[in-house]
Amino acid sequence: LVKYSPEAIFIIASNPVDILTYVTWKISGLPKHRVIGSGTNLDSARFRYLLSEKLSVAATSCHGYIIGEHGDSSG
8 A cells, every 4th residue: 555655644443453553554664653553542432432321421521541452362
């Protein structure tokens, strides 16, 4: 893809996101600011949504972040 679109920005949103983002960055040869992984942003958004549903408030009123790894490799 870099060959055909050398100014591309890659956004990785598939698990395991940390590993796939790193491998994409290394293989592509792009600068690190042009290979972006979703990380725990999606998990944090889901958490805030579920919390807002449980508390009957707007999701924008809920603040919280998920940190760490999830899935099969999280032990």
